[in-house]
Amino acid sequence: METEPQQETIAVWQRWFAVECNNRAWKLTTEPQRSANDDREMLDAAHAASFHWGKIGTDVNRARADVTLAHVHALLGNGAQALAYAQACLVFFEAGNGEDWDLAFAHLEMALAAATLGDAALHAAHYSAAQQAGAAIDDAEDREVFLAELARIPDRVASSA
Numbered sequence: 475m476e477t478e479p480q481q482e483t484i485a486v487w488q489r490w491f492a493v494e495c496n497n498r499a500w501k502l503t504t505e506p507q508r509s510a511n512d513d514r515e516m517l518d519a520a521h522a523a524s525f526h527w528g529k530i531g532t533d534v535n536r537a538r539a540d541v542t543l544a545h546v547h548a549l550l551g552n553g554a555q556a557l558a559y560a561q562a563c564l565v566f567f568e569a570g571n572g573e574d575w576d577l578a579f580a581h582l583e584m585a586l587a588a589a590t591l592g593d594a595a596l597h598a599a600h601y602s603a604a605q606q607a608g609a610a611i612d613d614a615e616d617r618e619v620f621l622a623e624l625a626r627i628p629d630r631v632a633s634s635a
Contacts (some may be wrong), residue, residue, distance in 0.1 A: 494527035
């Protein structure tokens with residue numbers, strides 16, 4: 475009797491958990507009334523997705539996990555963590571990796587992290603870049619998903635100076 479699963483089986487499960495955890499984290503980000511338990515689950519799911527992508531995913535998968543982590547940390551008010559994840563995914567996608575919508579989301583996450591930190595100038599620069607990158611998304615469905623997410627983040631940040 476075999477006591478350990480085969481590597482192929484582990485890989486299938488790692489991918490399944492990565493996708494499920496990522497989707498759960500994003501679903502919770504759109505909940506209008508999250509409880510403290512929901513916030514904890516959202517953060518745990520984002521980190522779990524990142525962990526599983528780290529085991530089985532590509533560099534693009536890991537950068538997209540950083541997008542999710544940036545988003546979740548920003549929503550929870552963890553501006554420094556959000557900015558670190560947003561900067562990491564932006565560097566990766568600005569290098570031409572991923573799809574057209576990946577770069578748009580990276581700029582969106584920079585804008586959201588900046589808003590969380592109260593950095594009006596950084597927010598304005600990346601919000602504008604997100605709008606431009608979003609308008610350039612070729613696929614209409616992908617563009618619609620992006621624009622819906624962009625509508626959820628502040629379009630202005632009061633200067634903290």
